[in-house]
Amino acid sequence: MKRYLPWIALIAAASIPLWLHDPYILNAFITTGIFIIAAMSLNLLLGYTGQLNLGQVAFFGIGAYTSALVSLGFDVELIGGIRVVHEPWPVWTGLLIGIVVSAFCGYIVGKLSFRVRGAYFVIVTISFAEVVRLVALNWVELTQGPLALTSIPPVTLGLPGLGYYDFFSKQSYFYLVLGVLAISYIIISRLVNSRTGRAMVALKENESLAVSVGIDVTSYLVLAAVVSAGIAGAAGGLYAHYLKIIDPDVFLFLYTVTMVIMVVTGGKGTLAGPVVGGLIFGFIPVFSRSFVGPELQWIIYGVFMIVIVFVLPEGIVPAIEKWFASKDKSRMPESTQAQVQDAS
Amino acid sequence: MSVASVAKAQPALSIEHVAVHFGGLIAISDMTFTVNEGEVVSLIGPNGAGKTTAFNIVTGFLRPTKGTVHYRGAPLTDLKPHEVASRGLVRTFQRTSVFQSVNVFENVMIGLHRRGRSRLWDTLLALPREKASERELRTRASEILAMVGIEHRARDLAGSLAYGDQRLLGVAMALAADPSMLLLDEPVSGMNATETARFMELLARLRGLGMTILLVEHDMPMVMGVSDRIVVLNYGRIIAEGPPAAIQGNPEVIRAYLGEGVKKRARGS
Numbered sequence: 196m197k198r199y200l201p202w203i204a205l206i207a208a209a210s211i212p213l214w215l216h217d218p219y220i221l222n223a224f225i226t227t228g229i230f231i232i233a234a235m236s237l238n239l240l241l242g243y244t245g246q247l248n249l250g251q252v253a254f255f256g257i258g259a260y261t262s263a264l265v266s267l268g269f270d271v272e273l274i275g276g277i278r279v280v281h282e283p284w285p286v287w288t289g290l291l292i293g294i295v296v297s298a299f300c301g302y303i304v305g306k307l308s309f310r311v312r313g314a315y316f317v318i319v320t321i322s323f324a325e326v327v328r329l330v331a332l333n334w335v336e337l338t339q340g341p342l343a344l345t346s347i348p349p350v351t352l353g354l355p356g357l358g359y360y361d362f363f364s365k366q367s368y369f370y371l372v373l374g375v376l377a378i379s380y381i382i383i384s385r386l387v388n389s390r391t392g393r394a395m396v397a398l399k400e401n402e403s404l405a406v407s408v409g410i411d412v413t414s415y416l417v418l419a420a421v422v423s424a425g426i427a428g429a430a431g432g433l434y435a436h437y438l439k440i441i442d443p444d445v446f447l448f449l450y451t452v453t454m455v456i457m458v459v460t461g462g463k464g465t466l467a468g469p470v471v472g473g474l475i476f477g478f479i480p481v482f483s484r485s486f487v488g489p490e491l492q493w494i495i496y497g498v499f500m501i502v503i504v505f506v507l508p509e510g511i512v513p514a515i516e517k518w519f520a521s522k523d524k525s526r527m528p529e530s531t532q533a534q535v536q537d538a539s
Numbered sequence: 540m541s542v543a544s545v546a547k548a549q550p551a552l553s554i555e556h557v558a559v560h561f562g563g564l565i566a567i568s569d570m571t572f573t574v575n576e577g578e579v580v581s582l583i584g585p586n587g588a589g590k591t592t593a594f595n596i597v598t599g600f601l602r603p604t605k606g607t608v609h610y611r612g613a614p615l616t617d618l619k620p621h622e623v624a625s626r627g628l629v630r631t632f633q634r635t636s637v638f639q640s641v642n643v644f645e646n647v648m649i650g651l652h653r654r655g656r657s658r659l660w661d662t663l664l665a666l667p668r669e670k671a672s673e674r675e676l677r678t679r680a681s682e683i684l685a686m687v688g689i690e691h692r693a694r695d696l697a698g699s700l701a702y703g704d705q706r707l708l709g710v711a712m713a714l715a716a717d718p719s720m721l722l723l724d725e726p727v728s729g730m731n732a733t734e735t736a737r738f739m740e741l742l743a744r745l746r747g748l749g750m751t752i753l754l755v756e757h758d759m760p761m762v763m764g765v766s767d768r769i770v771v772l773n774y775g776r777i778i779a780e781g782p783p784a785a786i787q788g789n790p791e792v793i794r795a796y797l798g799e800g801v802k803k804r805a806r807g808s
Contacts, residue, residue: 382663385662385663385665389657389662390655390657390662390673390676393645393648393649394652396638396645397638397649400638400639400640400641401637403620403636404632404636404637404638404712406619406621407620407624407630407631407632407713407716408624408650408652408653408712408713409652409653410649412621
């Protein structure tokens with residue numbers, strides 16, 4: 196049953212645009228989906244290697260800006276009078292380059308902070324995000340600074356001569372986001388359920404023990420940082436081409452906090468955690484908006500978060516798994532149950 | 540355990556004039572000894588004598604201030620801990636050291652890391668090699684658990700195991716890392732007599748497979764029972780070295796560490 200659950204969820208999600216025609220809710224699904232992808236990327240680091248990256252939004256923003264700039268083109272003068280002119284490229288190349296550039300930044304951050312763990316890693320990552328935000332804000336020639344990059348083209352796929360398909364409608368964009376989400380989920384699930392994932396968990400649980408059995412923990416930390424940054428960059432690219440406008444506010448700390456809330460309430464270190472947490476906290480503002488004022492919306496959001504963290508400190512998904520496990524045990528025939536008790 | 544049968548008395552590990560200073564504190568002043576292939580050597584001495592420091596030096600967790608460490612002729616002194624492990628020297632830790640929140644089987648699977656053959660692409664694309672490698676590792680993990688005798692706890696969380704079983708799991712993980720030489724840091728501390736006896740049987744079996752073993756232990760009956768040779772440390776220097784019988788009778792060792800009653804106690808338990 197558990198094996199098929201992700202596929203059932205995927206099919207259910209794919210059916211949504213078929214029966215849901217409210218553009219407002221569909222919009223909420225798209226933005227929530229983008230944030231779920233970002234939360235999944237954060238979970239790979241936080242849930243599996245145990246490193247809290249409070250600058251995850253940097254990779255999201257780098258993906259967004261890179262993809263937007265590649266598809267818009269730019270003309271900047273670097274130090275020493277070197278002029279760099281870039282003609283607009285197709286959007287899908289922008290998305291890919293955004294992922295690569297994000298992943299490369301993940302590599303740099305991973306390498307720079309490979310000596311530091313815990314609180315120091317958190318500080319390095321926050322600083323990195325802040326530096327990137329300031330660059331986006333002040334390098335006006337490239338990023339337009341606070342004036343924002345506007346008219347970002349929609350995503351189009353296709354080959355010359357074969358025709359193009361553009362993801363302009365909300366329905367089509369929903370499927371694009373769902374597709375990226377599914378691919379990210381598969382990448383992360385394959386990684387964590389392998390030798391690589393075990394090495395990451397070993398690093399999280401007990402680093403000295405991990406190295407004593409021959410695991411090069413640093414290289415796995417860097418690998419996790421690269422994959423995580425790449426996926427966050429993909430989410431950022433999707434965000435830029437969906438909103439069609441981005442400004443340095445995409446680097447706001449608040450977005451990282453949102454991702455952390457999604458991961459922690461859903462259950463860090465579980466594959467489904469960020470999806471469940473993301474759906475809940477993506478939709479609380481949407482649903483509460485219809486019957487309460489904007490002040491109350493965020494109070495409700497906060498209350499939900501506190502209640503979940505208090506009642507289910509490990510998160511929703513681990514709590515459900517535990518509940519099912521205990522039900523399985525009580526359903527076992529008595530003889531097996533006695534054996535289980537004997538063994539423990 | 541894939542130890543080539545090498546003629547005995549060929550040095551496997553050689554520690555030469557190693558000194559360790561922590562600022563002004565001298566943890567080890569000048570230590571020289573060797574462990575031959577297939578031999579079981581115990582390092583004993585009072586608390587603070589530098590035994591665990593010696594382990595940390597050999598396994599790359601600490602750099603010596605002076606001196607060199609060689610394993611099978613190659614220097615280890617500048618290697619990182621995981622590189623030392625991949626040369627075949629694997630240690631266990633003094634305090635119980637397991638991955639608490641995953642089950643016993645997964646712990647051994649983590650220990651088997653070095654034996655995995657799958658590359659990143661195999662994993663991401665779910666290529667046949669990934670499956671084959673995982674299947675191999677799972678078989679191997681079951682074998683190792685059976686060997687140390689905790690296979691019935693495979694599905695339990697490592698943190699829920701009794702103390703003695705956690706120590707066995709620590710050894711199982713070390714074995715999983717495919718060592719040619721094991722360094723065991725107080726493996727039976729906190730074990731009861733039955734568990735200790737079981738552990739000594741395990742050591743005997745490992746030794747039968749040709750494993751070289753360096754042991755730090757306070758349990759004298761066990762040390763005297765399993766060791767080919769004993770090295771006695773006190774205040775960071777070696778005060779005696781030799782077979783168990785000679786060590787038991789050595790007046791300096793008795794004064795520094797064993798005390799007069801050791802023979803009596805050894806016979807008693």
